[in-house]
Amino acid sequence: MKKKVLVTGGTGYIGSHTVVELMNAGFTPIIVDNLSNSNISVLDGIKKITGIEPVFENIDCKDYIALDRFFEKYQGIEAIINFAASKAVGESVEKPLLYYRNNLMSLVNLLELMPKHGIDNIVFSSSCTVYGQPDVLPVTEQSPIKPATSPYGSTKQMSETIIADTVYAYSNLKAILLRYFNPIGAHPSGEIGELPNGIPNNLLPYVTQTACGLREKLRIFGDDYNTEDGSCIRDFINVVDLAKAHVVAVKRMLENKSEKSVEIFNLGTGRGVSVFELVSAFEKATGVKVPFEVAPRRDGDIEKVWADTSYANEVLGWKAQETLEDTLRSAWNWEQKLMSRDGNS
Numbered sequence: 001m002k003k004k005v006l007v008t009g010g011t012g013y014i015g016s017h018t019v020v021e022l023m024n025a026g027f028t029p030i031i032v033d034n035l036s037n038s039n040i041s042v043l044d045g046i047k048k049i050t051g052i053e054p055v056f057e058n059i060d061c062k063d064y065i066a067l068d069r070f071f072e073k074y075q076g077i078e079a080i081i082n083f084a085a086s087k088a089v090g091e092s093v094e095k096p097l098l099y100y101r102n103n104l105m106s107l108v109n110l111l112e113l114m115p116k117h118g119i120d121n122i123v124f125s126s127s128c129t130v131y132g133q134p135d136v137l138p139v140t141e142q143s144p145i146k147p148a149t150s151p152y153g154s155t156k157q158m159s160e161t162i163i164a165d166t167v168y169a170y171s172n173l174k175a176i177l178l179r180y181f182n183p184i185g186a187h188p189s190g191e192i193g194e195l196p197n198g199i200p201n202n203l204l205p206y207v208t209q210t211a212c213g214l215r216e217k218l219r220i221f222g223d224d225y226n227t228e229d230g231s232c233i234r235d236f237i238n239v240v241d242l243a244k245a246h247v248v249a250v251k252r253m254l255e256n257k258s259e260k261s262v263e264i265f266n267l268g269t270g271r272g273v274s275v276f277e278l279v280s281a282f283e284k285a286t287g288v289k290v291p292f293e294v295a296p297r298r299d300g301d302i303e304k305v306w307a308d309t310s311y312a313n314e315v316l317g318w319k320a321q322e323t324l325e326d327t328l329r330s331a332w333n334w335e336q337k338l339m340s341r342d343g344n345s
């Protein structure tokens with residue numbers, strides 16, 4: 001019997017790639033998503049890659065009763081991967097209550113329903129945003145949590161606390177908190193990828209949209225940071241590598257290998273890449289020019305952050321494999337598919 005895993009937010013960017021990797025690993029993922037930031041056509045993409053029609057339920061995780069009914073219907077779920085959340089940092093500043101309600105209520109509902117339905121294991125999507133600007137680089141899981149700079153960041157910090165408190169209170173529960181650095185790229189098939197809503201906030205979608213002429217030029221926010229070339233530094237992690245880490249985390253919990261009831265892992269490459277470096281790596285990998293100009297610093301940006309991945313490598317047994325060049329090509333391939341599919345309107 002294939003093991004069932006609930007994937008909330010499973011039609012989203014990271015969720016859809018994780019659904020594919022769960023299927024490849026012999027699990028039966030069950031997707032719950034309210035399509036607030038994703039499209040139902042993602043299910044076709046997943047089927048094209050895996051040959052398997054994903055199980056999908058259109059449910060809002062804020063809706064306790066609907067989730068309760070869902071668990072009644074799908075008995076025997078062994079683990080939950082909780083991607084469902086709102087994630088736009090800027091929007092969270094304008095609409096904080098939307099973020100607190102969506103990200104926290106969804107999580108609390110799931111945690112409340114887990115003991116009721118005999119589910120012991122949860123993997124949670126956290127973020128390197130919890131570290132703010134670390135004092136020491138690379139950043140380890142022991143680095144201090146800095147005051148959040150946005151309501152979005154607060155929800156990730158609060159979620160981690162809510163999970164830790166709940167696991168402490170219910171001795172059967174186990175959790176793995178995965179702190180992602182900067183996920184980029186798309187599935188190599190070009191069947192699934194990131195679907196930014198409107199004008200992209202994140203760097204790589206803006207780069208690919210500029211490369212294909214949808215945007216006039218990229219604005220590089222700041223060239224006067226205290227870094228070698230003056231632009232910010234990030235740890236860009238391939239989304240398929242990231243997805244695979246979730247499969248490893250689920251297996252770890254199901255095989256009772258966790259050393260603690262709450263484990264935290266950084267998911268990154270361990271390599272810092274500047275914004276200028278990313279743009280020139282994209283041009284080199286794809287042969288396509290990206291017009292850009294230097295613009296003022298963006299409010300709230302961290303100067304530099306990259307992961308110490310040794311704990312994830314050694315204890316979780318996961319390591320990022322893809323090269324930056326292949327990852328950038330996958331993002332470009334996806335952008336071109338989007339353009340030819342629907343004119344990217």
Ligand code: NAD
Nearest residue numbers: 009012013014033034035036037038060061084085125127
């Ligand atoms: P995404 O927006 O593509 O995916 C999230 C999915 O959750 C979407 O399909 C959306 O429709 C769904 N969703 C949102 N609220 C819901 C609700 N109440 N009920 C049901 N479904 C709901 O985002 P993503 O980039 O795939 O991110 C997934 C998770 O990883 C999020 O929790 C995000 O905060 C976290 N994360 C993302 C990044 C990143 O840069 N992409 C970095 C660190 C952490």
Ligand code: WQD
Nearest residue numbers: 089127129182201202203204206219220221232275298301
């Ligand atoms: C990367 C760098 C920008 C766009 C965000 C969230 C974080 C996490 C990951 C969820 C920065 C620069 C960007 C552009 C640019 N998400 N940039 N021109 O800010 O590291 O992190 O996504 O948890 O919480 O804050 O990612 O891709 O927005 O920016 O110069 O048009 O690219 O200034 O230095 P960021 P990003």
